[in-house]
Amino acid sequence: MSDPIKLRATVKGSTGEVRVLIPHPMESGLRHTPSGQLVPAKHITSVVLNLNGRPLIEGALGSAVSANPLFAFQLEGVKAGDRLTVAWQDNTGQRGNAETVFLAA
Amino acid sequence: MKHLARRNFLQVFGSSTALSMLVGSGLLKPGMALAIEFNRNAFEARTAADALRLIGAAGAETSPDILLKAPEIAENGAVVPIEVTSRIPGTTRLSVLVDNNPYPLALQFNFAAGAIPTFQAKLKMAETSRLRVVASAAGRHYTLFREVKVTVGGCGE
Numbered sequence: 714m715s716d717p718i719k720l721r722a723t724v725k726g727s728t729g730e731v732r733v734l735i736p737h738p739m740e741s742g743l744r745h746t747p748s749g750q751l752v753p754a755k756h757i758t759s760v761v762l763n764l765n766g767r768p769l770i771e772g773a774l775g776s777a778v779s780a781n782p783l784f785a786f787q788l789e790g791v792k793a794g795d796r797l798t799v800a801w802q803d804n805t806g807q808r809g810n811a812e813t814v815f816l817a818a
Numbered sequence: 819m820k821h822l823a824r825r826n827f828l829q830v831f832g833s834s835t836a837l838s839m840l841v842g843s844g845l846l847k848p849g850m851a852l853a854i855e856f857n858r859n860a861f862e863a864r865t866a867a868d869a870l871r872l873i874g875a876a877g878a879e880t881s882p883d884i885l886l887k888a889p890e891i892a893e894n895g896a897v898v899p900i901e902v903t904s905r906i907p908g909t910t911r912l913s914v915l916v917d918n919n920p921y922p923l924a925l926q927f928n929f930a931a932g933a934i935p936t937f938q939a940k941l942k943m944a945e946t947s948r949l950r951v952v953a954s955a956a957g958r959h960y961t962l963f964r965e966v967k968v969t970v971g972g973c974g975e
Contacts, residue, residue, distance in 0.1 A: 728934075741942070743920055758858070762933075769933040773856035777916055777924035777942045779897045779972075785938035 718811035722797045723818040729791030730818075731762065733799050734783045735809065741776035757782060760801040764788055793817040860923050866915050866950065869923040873913055874959065875952045881906060881960035884953050888966050895943040895972030902937055904953040904960075909935035911954040918947035942972040 716736035723730050735757065742754025754776060762770040770786055793815050800810035860872035870876045887901035902912055912935055913926040919942070929935045935953070943949075943966060950963040 739942075741920070758861075764932065767930075767932075769930045770937075771928040771930075773858070773861070773926045775861040775921055775924050777919050777921060779940035779942055783938075783940055785901075787934040787936055788932055789934055790932055 718799060718801075718809060720797065720799060720811045720813045722813050722815045724791050724793050724795075724815045725818045727790055727792065729764075729788040729795070729797075729815050731786045731788065731797060732783070733762075733786075733811075734781060735760070735799075735801055736781050737801075737803065739776065739778055739780040739782065743776075755803060755805055755807075757801050757803045760784075760799065762786060763798045763800075764791065765796050766798075791815055856926055856928075861921060863923060864921065866917040866922040866948075869915055869921075870952070873923065873926070873952065875913070875954065875961070878952055878959035878961035881953065881962060884951050884960060884962035886949065886951050886962055886964055888949055888964060891967045891969065892943060893969045895945070895968040895970055897972065898941045898943050898966065898968070900939055900941060900949070902939075902951050904935040904955070906935075906953050906955045906960055908955040909953050911952075912937065913952040913954070914939070914941070915950040915952070916941060916943050916947050917950060919944050943968045944971045 719734040721732045737757055738755055740752050740755040744752045746752060756776045757774050760772040760774065761768050769788055795815045797815060798810060798812045802808045857872050860869050863869035863872055883905040885903040892898040904912060909929065911926060911928050914924045915922045916924055924941050925939060927937055946967045948963050949966050950961060953960045
């Protein structure tokens with residue numbers, strides 16, 4: 714089982730700042746082990762951020778995103794207590810998600 | 819009568835809980851609701867020109883209203899931090915390409931109303947390359963690029 718997503722959501726004024734870290738190998742499918750075996754591709758292909766259930770940011774990722782992807786985003790019209798969810802899916806069909814609420818900074 | 823009302827309440831409450839659990843557990847496909855589709859084929863493109871064509875941005879014009887923060891020299895190509903912001907009104911999508919990577923298209927983000935078109939991310943860069951941002955607004959595409967020198971490549975050997 715993979716490590717949990719780290720999700721931080723803070724509000725300054727009405728601007729929400731989101732930081733999300735998704736533990737994931739992000740294997741490109743181009744790398745070989747020392748013994749010469751090709752490491753099969755396993756990388757996140759899609760990620761979505763929802764504010765109070767409404768999708769606001771949707772991402773399509775390729776294999777050039779670093780391992781354990783860390784992203785930061787900004788949302789407007791956010792208040793403390795608003796609910797933030799993030800969900801991802803990788804090229805092998807694996808999925809994950811996390812939820813938090815915005816806290817006043 | 820009182821009984822019935824309570825029962826209705828429980829049914830309604832129960833079903834919405836079930837739905838939110840479904841969303842929460844990721845059983846519903848992420849990203850169903852945003853309007854603009856991604857072209858997954860663009861992520862398989864082997865050249866920046868092909869990737870740009872596949873994301874529909876081949877004729878993008880250079881814009882000073884795209885801001886890109888990236889190191890001039892990246893010592894570790896496996897983790898190159900970038901920060902991208904578009905000041906172009908109505909920006910709905912930001913795409914990032916690393917021209918010299920085996921698969922140049924690195925990522926794309928769609929921004930709905932309420933999301934500011936800005937993000938930070940970390941990319942792998944195989945070698946020194948042009949880093950290219952494409953901002954899409956009202957069906958038009960704008961671009962900005964910068965050279966990033968890479969000391970140790972980050973795409974494996």
